[in-house]
Amino acid sequence: MTEQTHTMNQVCDTHSTTRFAVIGAGVVGLCVALQAQRAGFHVTLIDSNEPGKSTSYGNAGYLATEVIDPLGTPDVLRAAPKLWLNPKGPICTPLKYVTKAAPWYWRFLKASQTEPAQRGTKMIHQLNQAAVAAWHRTLSDIGADSMLIKGGHLVVWQTADTINEADQLIDKMRAYQIPCEFVAGKALAELEPELSKTLSHAVFFPEVHRLSDPYAVCNALFNAFMQRGGDFITARVTALNPDQDRVNVDLTSDAGLISTLSFDQVSVCGGVWSKSLLQQVGLDVPLEAERGYHVTFxxxxxxxxxxxxSADRKLVLSPLGAGLRAVGMSEIGGVDLPPIQKRFKVLREHTQSLLPDLFRKPDLQSSEWMGHRPSLPDSLPVIDQHPRFARLSFAFGHQHLGITQAAITAELLLDKLQQKTPSVSLDALRVDRF
Incomplete structure (x- = not known):
């Protein structure tokens, strides 16, 4: 990570004409910051953490363009009790957080009914259709084309009695013009020789892309942003005060210094941490932290x-520059509780069932991580402006699809801010839709 970081005082003294602030230096915020630079703004990026080191750091890095359904659908509701009661299953809510999570789950249940779920699928598909091309433009612009890899994707099943699930998936994908094919036996073994021979069948998506490594991509985005004259402030945003002419941003550093900076435009891209800032400007958004885990080899x-x-085990394996990564779990659990340690053990067990030879290594090394996906009950992000203060905008809430949709989100948001007609209708992504 480049060291061209400015203190608050330096920015106040030397960049009094700063026009555009982006709050949040995850992958969405980084893409928005670069897109704002391309639009001619002088941009200041603000985060209390190192760019790319929060939620964006630990995901699987693949552009899940084939994942078009929201997390909540009638089928998911029918399967939820079984998944929840399975001690090795993907769904959990820490007991200490059940009461706090209840309002979110109530909205989730309503969003999971047939009609809203179908609307969600239509919206997610539109964003995902545009996602890969947007990433091509973003990475080509900074000379990092090689970080986008057309690697293909497999959905695998354990037993032959689930072939009908594969057939149903293929039918649905073809209805949305998403290329895929059924593979089994020798064809599956040729695609992935290391996979357990006990697996029955799979659906192969040849057009799916991935990033070489999510943190490395965040580094590349940040370095390009700084080289183009951007500013980065390490600070916490403690208050937003918008009016018709500007947005004042109150900042607090680790040293306790407090400063107020004024911007012509401010975009809140702070993931799950955006919620408290929105409450300050009269917006109550049901945003929750959906905790996810990874183990990297x-x-x-x-x-x-x-x-x-793995369709049975609900985890993703991804070959990244940082190593082989196993990613999974879905816990509505807030940002303050520590990880549930047994979840890492479950991830290792699931990985061993899929890649048994990996665990025959005598000196197998691995690391653990937990992050906080910003999730809204309808599984759709917010890409919008404040209904009263057009200078304040938002891009957050992408749940499992933050990496997938980051680049297209930035393009859509800047189009909206510049009063251009976005390539995708944003009506379903309003900040006040709840």
Whole structure:
């Protein structure tokens, strides 16, 4: 990460004409900051953490353009009790957080009914259709084309009695013009020789892309942003005060210094941490932290060739520059509670069932991580302006699809701010839709 970071005082003294602030230096905020630079703004990026080191750091890095359904659908509701009661299943809510999570789950239940779920699928599909081309434009612009890899994706099943699930998936994908094919036996083994021979069948998506490594991509985005004259402030945003002419941003540093900066435009891209800032400007958004876990095996980057989703075990395996990564779990659990340690053990067990030879290594190395996906009950992000203060805008709430939709989100938001007609209708992504 480049060291061209400015203190608050330096920015106040030397960049009094700063016009555009982006709050949040995850992958969405970084893409918005670069897109704002391309639009001619002088941009200041603000985060209390190192760019790319929060939620964006630990995901699987694959552009999940085939994942078009919201998290909540009638089928998911029918399967939820079984998944929830399974001690090795993907769904959990920490007991200490159940009461706090209840209002979110109530909205989730309503959003999971047939009609709203179908609307969600239509919206997610539109964003995902545009996602890869937007990433091509973003990475080509900064000379990092090689970080976008057309690697293909596999969804695998354990037993032959689930072939009907694969057939249903293929039918649905073809209805949305998403290329895929059924593979089994020798064809599956040729695609992924290391996969367990006990697996029955899979659906292969040849057009799915991935990023070489999510943190490395965030580094590349940030370095390009700084080289183009951007400013980065390490600070917490403690208050937003918008009016018709400007947005004042109150900042607090680790040293306790407090400063107020004024901007012509401010975009809140702070993931789950956006919620408290929105409350200050009269917006109550049901945003929750959906905790996700990963285990990364740093010496096994080349053990698999594609991203792999286990339909039975609900985890993704991804070959990244940082290593082979196993990603999974879905916990509505807030941002303050520590990880549930047994979840890492479950991830390892699931990984071993899929890649048994990996665990025969005598000196197998691995690392653990937990992050906080910003999730809204309808599984759709917010890409919008404040209904009263047009100078204040928002891009957050992408749940499992932050990496997938980051680049297209930035383009859509800047189009909206410049009063251009976005390539995708944003009506379903309003900040006040709840």
């Amino acid at each position: 740093p010496d096994d980057q080349t053990r698999i060739h594609h991203t792999i989703l």
